[in-house]
Structures are given as structure tokens and as C-alpha cells.
Amino acid sequence: MSTTTRIDFANTLRGYAALCVLVQHYAFGFWHYRPLVGDLVNAPALSEALPIPNYLRWLWTIQPFELGQFGVGLFFLISGFVLPFAFQNMGWRGFAIGRIARIYPTYAAGFICTVLGIWACSAYFDRSFPFDPWRVAIHFFPGIHDLTLSRGIDGIIWTLNIELKFYLVCLLAIPLFRRGSLKVFLIPLALSMLAWLAIGPVAAAGGSTAARGSVLWLAIFFIDFMFVGVVFHFWIRRWLSFWQGLALVAALLVAMHLVWWKSLPIKFEYAWSYGASLIFFSIAFRLRASTLFKPRRLTEFFADISYPLYVVHGVLGFAIIRVALAAGWPASAALAIAACLTVALAAAIHFIVETPTHKWGRRMAQHVSARRAGDRQFA
Numbered sequence: 001m002s003t004t005t006r007i008d009f010a011n012t013l014r015g016y017a018a019l020c021v022l023v024q025h026y027a028f029g030f031w032h033y034r035p036l037v038g039d040l041v042n043a044p045a046l047s048e049a050l051p052i053p054n055y056l057r058w059l060w061t062i063q064p065f066e067l068g069q070f071g072v073g074l075f076f077l078i079s080g081f082v083l084p085f086a087f088q089n090m091g092w093r094g095f096a097i098g099r100i101a102r103i104y105p106t107y108a109a110g111f112i113c114t115v116l117g118i119w120a121c122s123a124y125f126d127r128s129f130p131f132d133p134w135r136v137a138i139h140f141f142p143g144i145h146d147l148t149l150s151r152g153i154d155g156i157i158w159t160l161n162i163e164l165k166f167y168l169v170c171l172l173a174i175p176l177f178r179r180g181s182l183k184v185f186l187i188p189l190a191l192s193m194l195a196w197l198a199i200g201p202v203a204a205a206g207g208s209t210a211a212r213g214s215v216l217w218l219a220i221f222f223i224d225f226m227f228v229g230v231v232f233h234f235w236i237r238r239w240l241s242f243w244q245g246l247a248l249v250a251a252l253l254v255a256m257h258l259v260w261w262k263s264l265p266i267k268f269e270y271a272w273s274y275g276a277s278l279i280f281f282s283i284a285f286r287l288r289a290s291t292l293f294k295p296r297r298l299t300e301f302f303a304d305i306s307y308p309l310y311v312v313h314g315v316l317g318f319a320i321i322r323v324a325l326a327a328g329w330p331a332s333a334a335l336a337i338a339a340c341l342t343v344a345l346a347a348a349i350h351f352i353v354e355t356p357t358h359k360w361g362r363r364m365a366q367h368v369s370a371r372r373a374g375d376r377q378f379a
Contacts, residue, residue: 073277080229101361
């Protein structure tokens with residue numbers, strides 16, 4: 001089975017994950033967190049006199065878990081599963097170049113669209129733009145943004161902050177990944193143990209120390225979850241047995257929840273949503289060779305635009321819906337136009353920004369890796 005065939009199912013899941021997050025935000029978050037949405041788009045909070053549409057109420061009565069967290073869980077597991085493939089013929093320099101080209105240009109394009117959406121919404125409601133230049137500028141640097149304790153503008157950067165810290169951990173462990181060494185799993189478990197010991201003293205220090213500590217604890221327990229995806233990678237490469245993998249998954253989940261429990265209140269609906277994403281990912285992994293997860297035009301489209309769609313759909317979509325409702329549009333029309341515009345914009349960013357920068361990053365990464373290999377050969 002080729003590498004492409006082995007990860008087709010994971011690519012299909014990307015599209016599902018992005019759609020889950022979009023549905024959660026538009027069909028639930030916008031209506032149930034009205035003051036927060038108003039703050040995000042710099043508009044008056046939607047009046048409680050405007051009821052939630054009945055079809056959305058029905059949707060949430062049958063919802064088995066929180067779709068947004070379920071989608072984020074899928075994204076994290078997919079990253080853990082797919083990332084080690086990049087280490088087969090690539091050193092740390094090539095990996096870093098490839099990841100930077102993959103993440104930053106597309107995020108920057110999407111974030112600019114979000115800022116423009118907030119500006120337009122502010123103008124519509126006759127409000128001044130709410131963010132200073134520093135707060136906007138630091139947003140262009142996921143991975144370090146959270147350490148500055150600057151509040152998020154777009155509502156999704158927190159996941160990229162975690163993802164990039166996961167990349168850093170994996171970059172430092174490239175030799176272990178290449179050997180298929182089970183010692184790689186000691187890294188997240190050791191980080192969790194250190195976090196468990198440090199949470200109390202850091203919290204007691206208070207102030208910015210405690211706040212930055214909370215940032216790190218959040219990253220660490222999600223890194224545990226992403227390493228569950230790495231277990232699946234080791235399974236598919238036959239680097240461990242089923243029972244070894246099961247033991248590692250259990251250890252990582254215990255570590256994750258111990259850090260989560262000690263650092264933040266655990267909401268059952270969130271914990272269950274991440275659990276559901278793992279169950280769904282496991283089923284998809286088991287059925288990866290079936291026709292259920294074979295590439296199809298629609299699922300491939302949403303898989304291709306999943307990253308830019310994830311970046312642009314949130315606050316920009318909220319701004320579109322809020323202005324449309326204020327202009328007297330019915331809720332169904334407001335939701336439809338927000339979904340259509342953000343999907344179209346995500347597709348444009350994919351073709352204009354994401355695809356060319358990703359290809360350039362691949363070429364540069366391969367060039368750097370090949371040159372380093374040549375240098376070692378003649379050293």
C-alpha cells in the first residue's frame with residue numbers, strides 16, 4: 001500500500017473536520033454566545049429578542065457532542081498521524097522550511113481577510129476599529145503569539161499556537177522518528193510529568209508567570225493528544241504491535257487528562273468531544289482501504305481548502321451574519337451567504353496563496369535536505 005493510499009483517509013477527514021467547526025460556529029456559537037460574538041466583530045450584541053431559528057434548535061437537540069471541539073480533535077490527530085511522513089527524507093532544516101511555508105503565508109492571507117471583515121463591521125455599526133497595531137501585528141506569528149499574552153482576534157489562532165509547538169517537539173525528535181523508536185513517546189509523557197509538578201508553583205506565582213504557564217499547560221496536554229495520532233503512524237508503519245500501541249494511547253490520554261484536570265476545569269462535553277474524535281478517527285483508520293474514504297470530488301475539495309477555510313470562516317463569518325441580520329435579512333439567508341462567501345474565499349486563498357507557497361516550501365525543503373545529504377557524503 002503506497003504512502004498516498006495510506007493517508008487518503010486522513011486527507012478526507014480534514015474536510016470533515018473543517019465543516020464540523022464551521023457548522024458549530026455558525027449554527028450554535030453565533031446564537032448562543034451573543035455578547036462574545038459582538039465583542040469579536042466589534043458590533044452590538046445580537047438582541048435576545050431575535051430567536052434562534054427552529055431548525056437550529058432541532059439540530060442541537062440531536063447533536064451527540066460539541067462539533068467544534070470534535071473537528072479540532074480530528075485536526076490534531078491528523079497532524080500527529082501525517083507529520084512523521086515528512087521525516088523520511090528530510091532533515092530539521094528542510095522540515096522547518098516546509099512547515100513555515102505551509103502555515104504562515106496562508107494564515108496571513110486569511111487573517112488579513114478577518115481584519116478587513118472586522119473593520120467593515122465596525123464601519124457598518126459606526127464604531128472605531130478596536131485593535132492597536134501591536135495586537136494585529138503579533139497575530140501574524142502563530143506559535144509565539146500566545147506567549148505574549150495578547151488576546152486572540154480571530155478565535156482560531158490558539159490551535160495554531162499549539163500545532164507549532166508540536167512541530168517544535170517533533171523537530172527535536174527527528175532522529176527517533178526516523179528509527180521508529182518508541183522512545184519518542186517518552187517526550188510528551190515527560191513534558192506532562194513536568195507540567196504536573198510545575199502547575200501548582202507556577203499558579204502560586206501569579207501574574208504573567210501564571211498566565212504564560214497556563215499557555216504551556218494547554219499546549220502540553222494537546223501535544224499528548226497529537227501524539228496519539230503518532231501512535232497510529234507507528235501502527236501503519238508496523239513499528240509497534242497492537243497492544244503496545246493501545247498501551248501508549250492509554251498512557252497519553254491519562255497524561256493529557258491529568259494535566260487538563262490540574263490546570264483547567266474539564267467540561268464533560270469537551271472531553272467527550274475529543275474522545276468522540278478519537279473513536280471516529282480510529283474507525284476511519286480501520287476502514288481506510290474501504291470506499292468510504294476514497295477521494296471524491298466534493299470531499300477532496302473541502303479537504304484541499306480545509307486549512308484556509310478553518311482560518312477565515314470564524315470571525316469573518318460572524319461579521320457577515322451580524323451585518324446581514326442588522327440589514328434585515330432572514331437568518332437562513334445570512335447563514336447561507338456567510339457559508340458561501342467564506343468557502344469561496346477559502347478556495348481563492350488555496351489556489352492563489354496556499355498551493356504556490358506550499359509547492360515552493362517543498363522545493364526548498366528538498367533542496368536543503370539534498371544539499372545537506374551531499375555535504376555529509378563528501379565530508
